[in-house]
Amino acid sequence: MQKLTVEAKADRLDEVIAFVDSFLEAQNCPMKAQMQIDLCVEEIFVNIANYAYPDTTGTAEIRIAAENGVAVLTFIDAGLPYDPLQRDAPDITLSAEEREIGGLGIFLVRKNTDTVFYCYEDGKNVLTITKAI
Amino acid sequence: MNIATEKENGTLTIMLSGKLDSTSAPELEKALTEQADGVTSLVFDLGELSYTSSAGLRVFLKARKMMRSRDDVRLIHTAPSVLEVLEMTGFTEIMTVEAAE
Numbered sequence: 001m002q003k004l005t006v007e008a009k010a011d012r013l014d015e016v017i018a019f020v021d022s023f024l025e026a027q028n029c030p031m032k033a034q035m036q037i038d039l040c041v042e043e044i045f046v047n048i049a050n051y052a053y054p055d056t057t058g059t060a061e062i063r064i065a066a067e068n069g070v071a072v073l074t075f076i077d078a079g080l081p082y083d084p085l086q087r088d089a090p091d092i093t094l095s096a097e098e099r100e101i102g103g104l105g106i107f108l109v110r111k112n113t114d115t116v117f118y119c120y121e122d123g124k125n126v127l128t129i130t131k132a133i
Numbered sequence: 134m135n136i137a138t139e140k141e142n143g144t145l146t147i148m149l150s151g152k153l154d155s156t157s158a159p160e161l162e163k164a165l166t167e168q169a170d171g172v173t174s175l176v177f178d179l180g181e182l183s184y185t186s187s188a189g190l191r192v193f194l195k196a197r198k199m200m201r202s203r204d205d206v207r208l209i210h211t212a213p214s215v216l217e218v219l220e221m222t223g224f225t226e227i228m229t230v231e232a233a234e
Contacts, residue, residue, distance in 0.1 A: 010155055035184060035214050042186045046155045092223030096197045104187040104222055111221050 001065040008060040008077060010049040016041060016062055023064045024071065029133040036112040037071060040129055043105035044075050044084075052079025052125065066133065070114070075127045082125060083118045084109075134182075136164050143173040150181030153189035162192045165199075175200055180210035180233065185218055197228050204229055 004019045006012045020041050024034045041062070048060045061076040089110075090103040110116055113129040120126070134157035137148040145168055153161065165175075175196055197206045206228040211219065216232055219225050 013154065013156055032214070038184070039186055039218070042154055042188075046186075046188070090222075093226070094223075096194065096203065096227040099194060099227070101191050101194050101198075102187075104190050108187055108218065108221065 001063055003061060003063040005059050005061045008045075008049045008052055008058050008079070010046050012049070013042060013045060016045050016060075019062065020064060020073070023066075024133065027066045027071070027133060029071070033071075033131060033133045037073070037131060037133075040109045040112050040131075041073065043109050044127060044129075047084060047105060048075065048077045048079065048125075051082060052077045054080065069132055070130050071133045072128065072130050076124050078124050081120050083120070084127070085116060085118050134160065136161060138164055138168055140168060140172070143171060144176060145169070145172040145174070146176040146178060148178040148181070152184040153182060153192075154184065154186050155188035158186075158188035158192050161189070162195065165192065165196055169199055173200070173205065175206045177206075177208045178210055179208055179212065179215055182215055183212060185215050190218070190222060190224060193224060193228065203227055207231065210234075 002023055006015060017038055020037065021034065024037065045060060052058060058077060058079055063074040065072045084106045087106055089107055109129065113131045115130045117128045134149060134151035134153055139146045147164060200206050208228060208230045210233045211230055212233050219230055
């Protein structure tokens with residue numbers, strides 16, 4: 001297992017992606033799965049950066065491991081309790097006029113992973129995703 | 134990400150290369166807003182674009198809302214990795230999306 005702790009700021013995204021990519025490359029992860037995981041990492045990290053610490057700054061911890069051909073990524077922050085999985089899925093059949101800008105991030109995370117699990121423990125948001133690689 | 138634009142007779146063509154993510158999407162939004170005057174048709178040439186996240190989708194939807202119909206927004210030369218995200222989110226239904234050859 002490897003972990004990275006960074007300030008939860010959107011401009012740290014490149015650093016987070018580089019950390020995840022170097023782990024996945026060492027696992028010989030197929031390019032397609034790697035891009036799908038990168039997408040999930042961006043959506044989750046940027047969500048934390050934008051919403052977890054509204055009046056203050058804090059950190060996000062990203063853990064990554066691989067076992068039996070499955071990548072497991074965990075995102076931990078000590079910000080406002082927030083379960084993104086409670087959010088209603090956007091209606092992707094609406095017309096352009098009816099559609100709202102936003103809400104697609106967590107939808108893409110669900111679509112590009114095998115499992116997504118959220119819990120709040122010890123004052124922290126813990127979001128875990130898994131995906132076969 | 135790199136952005137190049139070209140405007141001709143009401144058609145604005147925006148060529149994107151690299152990754153369209155939450156860092157680069159605001160640049161695209163800015164380019165779009167700055168040049169939208171008098172534009173009735175939008176073409177995004179995605180030939181060199183390898184990635185988009187929801188931040189990019191937001192800008193495409195905004196662009197679509199600025200135009201009248203799905204035929205007025207065309208995404209061309211779309212790579213498989215980008216096409217997959219557009220299909221997954223139903224964006225291929227609300228704008229014209231053409232895959233790379």
